[in-house]
Amino acid sequence: MRLNFGDLGSYSPEPLAEDSPLPPEDRVVLGSLATLEGLYHEKGPKLRRFFGRRVDRQDTNDLVQESFARMASAIRRSSAIIDDPEAYLQQIATNILRDRANSALQRSLSLHVPIDETEVAAPDPIAALEARDTLNRLQSALLRLKPKTREVFLAHRVDGQSYRDIADRQGLSMKGVEWHMRKAIGHLDRVLRSR
Structure with a gap:
């Protein structure tokens, strides 16, 4: 099933072809995810738990907001069809954590001073x-x-x-x-x- 978030409007599932491998009742219908808001209410708690296991609790809500903001921005930039919005959102969350880790590493490296550039105090x-x-x-x-x-x-x-x-x-x-x-x-x- 494919969701088109290009217009962020209401969602209606694509009709199934007769030769479709799964009958319609076996498919997962994400009707509540028709809009970005629906996706937020449906997947936001799972995303909070994901971030909660990896960062300080105080940062989780901000990271969830940033994830959805990035998703909305990506949808606005192109009218792409997102096959699996949950996986797309998970990848955004993973990228945010990777960006934070890289940023922390850069801050740490900026404070690093090579040993050859420091004066080591020898015993007097x-x-x-x-x-x-x-x-x-x-x-x-x-x-x-x-x-x-x-x-x-x-x-x-x-x-x-x-x-x-x-x-x-x-x-x-x-x-x-x-x-x-x-x-x-x-x-x-x-x-x-x-x-």
């Missing part, structure tokens, strides 16, 4: 030397601390122990732990400032 050798020097000075300063003060400081700062745990393990009071921590921090601070 001066900063690395300064960091290594600072670490060496801190290690030397820690070794100059009294053993008990060094143990208290490392237990808190490196091992993450609380003052209470350190006091219990070292046999010190909380005030004693605080005193050793002040002593170690003051010494390390003086070493770092004397640079």
